[in-house]
Amino acid sequence: MKTLTVALPGREYEIIIQRGVLDRAGEACRKVLPRAETLFVVTDSHVEPLYRARLEASLTAAGFRTAVCTVPAGEEAKCAGQLARLWEAMMDARLTRTDAVVALGGGVVGDLAGFAAATILRGVDFVQIPTTLLSQVDSSVGGKVAIDLQRGKNLAGAFWQPKLVLMDPDTLDTLSDAIFADGMAEVVKYGCIFDKDFFAFLAKRPTRSLLMEEIESILYTCCNLKRIVVEEDERDTGKRMLLNFGHTLGHAYELAGNYEKWTHGQAVAAGMVKAAELGSTLGVTPAGTAERIAGVLTALGLPTAIPCTPEEYAAAVGLDKKGAGADISLILLEQIGRAVPHKMPKTALLEELR
Ligand SMILES: NC(=O)c1ccc[n+]([C@@H]2O[C@H](COP(=O)([O-])OP(=O)(O)OC[C@H]3O[C@@H](n4cnc5c(N)ncnc54)[C@H](O)[C@@H]3O)[C@@H](O)[C@H]2O)c1
Numbered sequence: 497m498k499t500l501t502v503a504l505p506g507r508e509y510e511i512i513i514q515r516g517v518l519d520r521a522g523e524a525c526r527k528v529l530p531r532a533e534t535l536f537v538v539t540d541s542h543v544e545p546l547y548r549a550r551l552e553a554s555l556t557a558a559g560f561r562t563a564v565c566t567v568p569a570g571e572e573a574k575c576a577g578q579l580a581r582l583w584e585a586m587m588d589a590r591l592t593r594t595d596a597v598v599a600l601g602g603g604v605v606g607d608l609a610g611f612a613a614a615t616i617l618r619g620v621d622f623v624q625i626p627t628t629l630l631s632q633v634d635s636s637v638g639g640k641v642a643i644d645l646q647r648g649k650n651l652a653g654a655f656w657q658p659k660l661v662l663m664d665p666d667t668l669d670t671l672s673d674a675i676f677a678d679g680m681a682e683v684v685k686y687g688c689i690f691d692k693d694f695f696a697f698l699a700k701r702p703t704r705s706l707l708m709e710e711i712e713s714i715l716y717t718c719c720n721l722k723r724i725v726v727e728e729d730e731r732d733t734g735k736r737m738l739l740n741f742g743h744t745l746g747h748a749y750e751l752a753g754n755y756e757k758w759t760h761g762q763a764v765a766a767g768m769v770k771a772a773e774l775g776s777t778l779g780v781t782p783a784g785t786a787e788r789i790a791g792v793l794t795a796l797g798l799p800t801a802i803p804c805t806p807e808e809y810a811a812a813v814g815l816d817k818k819g820a821g822a823d824i825s826l827i828l829l830e831q832i833g834r835a836v837p838h839k840m841p842k843t844a845l846l847e848e849l850r
């Protein structure tokens with residue numbers, strides 16, 4: 497077992513990485529939710545048949561009453577319609593402010609359920625039980641919760657930290673190779689922005705089976721890097737923006753593909769390569785960096801370029817949360833392992849992308 501503590505004043509929480517922890521979720525939740533009677537579990541249509549029964553058995557054994565709401569699997573569920581559906585179902589379940597929400601699933605379920613928890617009754621506690629690699633290394637930690645709007649990704653949301661994050665590496669066994677690869681895009685991102693040795697370690701492990709041999713240490717490394725950033729800049733006004741490497745362009749690809757054609761992980765993979773190319777053009781990133789990143793991503797089965805028109809880039813760049821007026825902070829690499837914000841006019845970025 498490996499544990500980490502995210503030490504935010506008054507909102508401290510533990511991340512527990514342990515095989516089989518899904519079956520011990522009840523006792524772990526009881527420790528952080530001593531007064532809760534009802535736990536409102538949000539999951540999706542793929543995860544529900546795999547893990548709902550085990551989770552409910554553990555929660556019930558710890559004395560909780562459970563209510564479960566299942567959303568359709570996929571990014572389309574991160575929308576206002578499903579959020580409203582959760583709010584109504586929470587009230588049907590008579591949730592009160594001492595109760596809590598449990599997110600069982602990938603990043604979509606975590607972001608959606610977390611936003612529902614942040615807003616229902618003006619905010620109730622929530623627990624993250626991430627079941628994809630992406631959600632274990634990234635989305636379950638740090639409290640960014642959101643839904644997508646027609647105009648773009650994560651445009652309505654909140655910072656709402658969980659009370660507990662429980663990650664069971666065994667749940668990764670049921671992922672398809674493509675969804676495992678999605679998570680690797682964010683894993684590679686950590687190497688690119690913060691840790692060149694971690695990048696080199698990943699470059700030597702180009703297959704899922706090699707990576708799974710080291711999975712607990714990979715989960716720990718990623719969550720620890722994210723913990724450090726979130727503790728320093730919870731509200732995304734400075735260092736946390738570095739976690740957005742590959743995302744300005746990645747969000748453009750997701751939007752251009754109507755959230756159906758490309759997953760978040762695929763879009764971030766291509767977005768990182770494009771950002772490294774741009775960085776070289778702008779004289780920030782050493783030549784050859786994009787090729788090194790692309791080599792690692794290709795071996796993992798991820799795309800390294802996604803077609804996007806100038807209008808599609810403009811739609812996403814205009815609404816990027818790292819924008820301030822006419823400028824945007826694009827995240828670039830000074831070298832592999834060191835990211836920097838690069839402030840430039842949005843018009844100049846769009847001109848480069850042409
Ligand atoms: N909040 C954050 O900080 C943050 C960080 C990164 C990404 N995100 C968001 O996370 C989302 C992407 O998350 P994701 O990649 O987990 O996608 P996802 O939640 O859509 O899950 C991918 C697929 O895997 C299935 N699945 C989940 N767990 C499974 C399991 N154990 N076995 C088999 N199938 C399983 C799901 O049903 C879904 O079909 C995006 O919306 C992205 O914007 C948020």
Ligand SMILES: O=C(O)C(=O)C[C@@H](O)[C@H](O)[C@H](O)COP(=O)(O)O
Nearest residue numbers: 634638640649650736739740743817
């Ligand atoms: O936690 C963060 O901060 C991140 O930027 C992590 C990203 O991987 C994640 O995709 C996040 O949801 C992007 O946030 P946004 O602010 O660009 O919507």
Ligand SMILES: [Zn+2]
Nearest residue numbers: 682743760764
């Ligand atoms: Zn991301």
